[in-house]
Amino acid sequence: MNAGTLFGEKRFIFLAGLHRSGTSLLHEILRCHPEISGFANTGVPKDEGQHLQTVYEAAKTLGGPGQFAFNEKAYMDETHELATAQNAETLFGQWREYWDLNCKFLLEKSPPNIIRTRFLQKMFPRSLFVVIIRHPAIVALATRKWCRAGIPSLIDHTLKTYDLFFKDRTFLRDVFVLRYEHFVLEPQASVDNICGTIGVRPFPVNQMVRRDINARYFEEWEQYIQDQGSALFDDVEELERRFNTVGYSIRSQYPIVSKDGLGKSYFTCHPRAGGDP
Numbered sequence: 001m002n003a004g005t006l007f008g009e010k011r012f013i014f015l016a017g018l019h020r021s022g023t024s025l026l027h028e029i030l031r032c033h034p035e036i037s038g039f040a041n042t043g044v045p046k047d048e049g050q051h052l053q054t055v056y057e058a059a060k061t062l063g064g065p066g067q068f069a070f071n072e073k074a075y076m077d078e079t080h081e082l083a084t085a086q087n088a089e090t091l092f093g094q095w096r097e098y099w100d101l102n103c104k105f106l107l108e109k110s111p112p113n114i115i116r117t118r119f120l121q122k123m124f125p126r127s128l129f130v131v132i133i134r135h136p137a138i139v140a141l142a143t144r145k146w147c148r149a150g151i152p153s154l155i156d157h158t159l160k161t162y163d164l165f166f167k168d169r170t171f172l173r174d175v176f177v178l179r180y181e182h183f184v185l186e187p188q189a190s191v192d193n194i195c196g197t198i199g200v201r202p203f204p205v206n207q208m209v210r211r212d213i214n215a216r217y218f219e220e221w222e223q224y225i226q227d228q229g230s231a232l233f234d235d236v237e238e239l240e241r242r243f244n245t246v247g248y249s250i251r252s253q254y255p256i257v258s259k260d261g262l263g264k265s266y267f268t269c270h271p272r273a274g275g276d277p
Helices: 002-009 023-030 085-098 111-115 116-124 136-146 153-173 182-183 187-198 213-232 234-247
Strands: 011-016 036-038 105-109 129-133 175-179
Touching: 011 023, 011 111, 011 116, 023 036, 023 105, 023 129, 023 187, 036 116, 085 116, 111 116, 116 129, 116 153, 129 153, 129 182, 129 187, 136 153, 136 213, 153 175, 153 234, 175 182, 182 187, 182 213
Parallel strands: 011 105, 011 129, 036 105, 129 175
Antiparallel strands: none
């Protein structure tokens, strides 16, 4: 069966989100669904498709975690010179070796997907995107052990990435946006909602999902702001405004929005005793 025929029969699910945003866990969960095939035991970091193809550059060559979106070569849309039918066939030919083609839904996860959604939609027109968003300060704190950048730079990278995605999502036909904070609080409900969007039956989430990680990072963030924030950020209120545009605040670990622009419900979190969601 040729690639063109399979493109017509399969639905491609691209999972996206910055490093340290929960994409690996969500990928592990979704690939357990009997109707979904995702990469496993590939021998590459986190079983990410970006490392299993030769069409475009992986994040590691563009600056790596916390830096890749600053490289203008990382962003790709439907006008990109690589967005050709031949390259789509090449990509599928390289990825198909790791999928069970008996499944209707084929899942691929890579962090740079978050700023390549329009490119991937052009390459695979029946694509569906699942994008997970996490508090920008917490992403920065969780990522810094993977790179040498400082916290202000890492926050700027997160906000820049989210800004690019939010502008691009209006061009996407099928996209589900999930907040990390909602996911860890109610993993089963979150996955059920994703399954409903994809069009597959719900299934049990058996993986352990920790609920309290954000609280620990946010305590570190509050101390960081208290000790160094005014010296490192020229305009704290402007930083707050930028956080607000992606649904967060520098003053709270919880999302500040109840819905996204596409009308899908987010869970508006509120503190409980002990500081956990």
